[in-house]
Amino acid sequence: MSSHSLEVPAQSIGLVSPQKVLIEKPLTLACGTVLPSHELVFETYGTLNSDKSNAILICHALSGDHHAAGFYEDDSKPGWWDHHIGPGKSMDSDRFFIVSVNNIGSCFGSTGPTSINPETGTLWGADFPSLRARDWVESQKLLMEYLGINCWAAVIGGSLGGMQAMRWSLEHPDKLLNAVVIASSMKLSAQNIAFNEIARRAIKSDPDFCDGNYLQEGKAPLHGLALARMIGHVTYLSDEALGKKFGRELASGDFVDGTEDPIEFQIESYLNYQGDKFSSNFDANSYILITRMLDYFDLSREYNNSPVEAFERAQCKFLLISFSSDWRFSPKRSQEIADALITAGKNVSYAAIDSNQGHDAFLLPNSRYQAALGNYLSRVADQLEAAQ
Amino acid sequence: MSSHSLEVPAQSIGLVSPQKVLIEKPLTLACGTVLPSHELVFETYGTLNSDKSNAILICHALSGDHHAAGFYEDDSKPGWWDHHIGPGKSMDSDRFFIVSVNNIGSCFGSTGPTSINPETGTLWGADFPSLRARDWVESQKLLMEYLGINCWAAVIGGSLGGMQAMRWSLEHPDKLLNAVVIASSMKLSAQNIAFNEIARRAIKSDPDFCDGNYLQEGKAPLHGLALARMIGHVTYLSDEALGKKFGRELASGDFVDGTEDPIEFQIESYLNYQGDKFSSNFDANSYILITRMLDYFDLSREYNNSPVEAFERAQCKFLLISFSSDWRFSPKRSQEIADALITAGKNVSYAAIDSNQGHDAFLLPNSRYQAALGNYLSRVADQLEAAQ
Numbered sequence A, B: 001m002s003s004h005s006l007e008v009p010a011q012s013i014g015l016v017s018p019q020k021v022l023i024e025k026p027l028t029l030a031c032g033t034v035l036p037s038h039e040l041v042f043e044t045y046g047t048l049n050s051d052k053s054n055a056i057l058i059c060h061a062l063s064g065d066h067h068a069a070g071f072y073e074d075d076s077k078p079g080w081w082d083h084h085i086g087p088g089k090s091m092d093s094d095r096f097f098i099v100s101v102n103n104i105g106s107c108f109g110s111t112g113p114t115s116i117n118p119e120t121g122t123l124w125g126a127d128f129p130s131l132r133a134r135d136w137v138e139s140q141k142l143l144m145e146y147l148g149i150n151c152w153a154a155v156i157g158g159s160l161g162g163m164q165a166m167r168w169s170l171e172h173p174d175k176l177l178n179a180v181v182i183a184s185s186m187k188l189s190a191q192n193i194a195f196n197e198i199a200r201r202a203i204k205s206d207p208d209f210c211d212g213n214y215l216q217e218g219k220a221p222l223h224g225l226a227l228a229r230m231i232g233h234v235t236y237l238s239d240e241a242l243g244k245k246f247g248r249e250l251a252s253g254d255f256v257d258g259t260e261d262p263i264e265f266q267i268e269s270y271l272n273y274q275g276d277k278f279s280s281n282f283d284a285n286s287y288i289l290i291t292r293m294l295d296y297f298d299l300s301r302e303y304n305n306s307p308v309e310a311f312e313r314a315q316c317k318f319l320l321i322s323f324s325s326d327w328r329f330s331p332k333r334s335q336e337i338a339d340a341l342i343t344a345g346k347n348v349s350y351a352a353i354d355s356n357q358g359h360d361a362f363l364l365p366n367s368r369y370q371a372a373l374g375n376y377l378s379r380v381a382d383q384l385e386a387a388q
Helices: A133-146 A160-171 A190-205 A207-212 A222-236 A239-245 A266-279 A284-296 A307-311 A331-343 A358-363 A367-387 B133-146 B160-171 B190-205 B207-212 B222-236 B239-245 B266-279 B284-296 B307-311 B331-343 B358-363 B367-387
Strands: A019-023 A038-045 A055-059 A097-102 A154-158 A178-182 A250-252 A317-323 A348-353 B019-023 B038-045 B055-059 B097-102 B154-158 B178-182 B250-252 B317-323 B348-353
Touching: A019 A133, A038 A133, A055 A133, A055 A160, A097 A133, A133 A160, A133 A284, A154 A160, A154 A367, A160 A178, A160 A284, A160 A307, A178 A367, A190 A207, A190 A222, A190 A284, A190 B222, A190 B239, A190 B266, A207 A222, A207 A284, A222 A266, A222 A284, A222 A358, A222 B190, A239 B190, A250 A266, A266 B190, A307 A331, A317 A331, A317 A358, A317 A367, A331 A348, A348 A367, B019 B133, B038 B133, B055 B133, B055 B160, B097 B133, B133 B160, B133 B284, B154 B160, B154 B367, B160 B178, B160 B284, B160 B307, B178 B367, B190 B207, B190 B222, B190 B284, B207 B222, B207 B284, B222 B266, B222 B284, B222 B358, B250 B266, B307 B331, B317 B331, B317 B358, B317 B367, B331 B348, B348 B367
Parallel strands: A055 A097, A055 A154, A154 A178, A178 A317, A317 A348, B055 B097, B055 B154, B154 B178, B178 B317, B317 B348
Antiparallel strands: A019 A038, A038 A097, B019 B038, B038 B097
16 A cells, blocks of 8 residues: 555555445334345454454444545545544554444435435435434444454444444443443433524525435535534534634624625634535435434433433443533533443443543544543453453 | 503503604714614603713613513513513612613614615615624714713613623713623624524525515515524523423424334424524514624724723723623623723622523523612612712
8 A cells, every 4th residue: 555656644544445235134223114225335444353352343423424544545635533543543453453334324325315215216315214323333233243243342432423332332232342432422402402403404494405305306405504514513613612713813804994895704704614515525314314313312211211220231341531622512421421330330431631622522633532542442452462 | 551451560660662763863884884864763761860860771682672671552571671670670760761772773663674775765675784883882872862861870781782881881981870781792702703604694595585685575584584593592592591491302202112203302393483483573684784793893903902902991880790601602701801891990890690591691580680780770870869
């Protein structure tokens, strides 16, 4: 790979390419719908060891995909967790075999609203069945079987990804040794749901949404999806981070009295750009589906609403990580998880990281965050290697 | 009034009716446009004393109007600050003459985008000139002259209303004895501007916005304005208040596995209702205009960006009030105002009120808030009455 024309930084996983698998086992979703088969796109980094004990599963969040690390040819932008994944990094690809999958219902190649429903021969679109985080877990379990892995060394995710990691610990307690739950929550608050509902309404009120049949109509609710993303984006960032990055700087115009010059702040220009960029890359039905999945998630709903009772099922160890300025899933939410795990008698480590980056911190480089995760996983690797 | 059929609570100002005045003096706006005349709708409560020294001006915020207290016939809902205004209340109508005006650019009867431009004979609509908080102050100054008042006992406002009170203290330092600045800020943060810009984009992307000419086209961007309000509404409330009021309660559907029942949370139903109610009552061009006014406000822009230098002009006393869970204009913003005033050598009282109601707290009953305002204004009334 190093001979390739793309300049690859040191400690990078280098060039990667996604794989696609057709899972031919039926998947019964929580809503009752059965997918007779489904496709999953995924990437792997590192090498699976001989006893297949060093595999890590990465669970993406709302808008994530399978491209978590390394580079594609002709694309200088690395995967979204590249600072975590690679030789000697916090998820050390010299020691672990790391699996990153695009989940069903999303729009980056795995079966979802933009796929053809094989039973009807037409696009799923708005008819794609309702999903729960557990459906992602069950689909990931089928991928696990396909890869011949019997137990994950760790399941790792941030935000909605952390919910999947927690769900893994309850649904398949003997299939993971560690769950790493980053900037997550056992359930969304009314405020969280409110922002998601506004995003959905923004999409649905766009006339080009066509009741979800926009692809069939050759349209796309670009404005609605851009708005949805803008709302999300502001809530992922902290007031402080936005202030430091943009303040009240102007992108155009001036505050001269006596003129009607149009004035645009940098933050407006930035947000509009981010919204438009996202809406040209993401599917609106997927956005609705996955925000609903977030809203529906409630770790302990079927455990008498008792997180302690829920976590009593878990057998793995836990690492929790939160970020001080995250107001979407605040450190208080992680503290609640820690409290429930401790009361349930589980082995839990908790790193409360000081950061001004808001919820987005889980996706951004931060030396203390990387050290907390790296030190934890390094001990996991030590134990695995000692047992070999 | 007590003989009227409407049941009026004790301590209520009782039945009120708005007045309308045509201000025939020209008003030069900050943007350079001159309004040769403009109409203002206002209400008054209490009686102006003989030396006209007991007048209070109330400045409304983004979506406010002139109906701050008392009842209209056939409407059981009192004005928006009724818990503050009335006999024996924090703004005691037995002692003060209280003036509440709908400001220009708004949409409740005063000259604004829904008015006819007398120069063209057509609706102002999107052509209504850009406004600054100081324009509202200058218009209020003309109303003051019309009412024959030479000096306000106090100018009082929350949020954007507080910005007007501060602006009064700089522009007309000899025309007010007290400025009461509630849940306000010397300027918006990037996050504040971001939420306003998303609201504006929601309105502008509604096809029924028609580039602002929806009234002329017989349309209204109801969906866009509803979205704008929903975004605002969530940011006016605290996570805690939303959690206590709605939690994760369902409005319809159920979480039964194996079913596709549509699930709606109470918070979704509530927010959609609030958005729709607002959009049928408010004008979209006014919303754009007034959110811009908020974004543009920067107390010290023309004072070398020094709040201290700005406040050195002020001659009045100040009462600042903030609410602990307000994350739109947090207590930190009020503390900054207090610090600048103290450094400028001004007389300032600051009540930091504990409340879980978010920014909306400035509009809601709260005994400590009412006591802080009431005690302050009671001393003002004592001094005025002693001087008579």
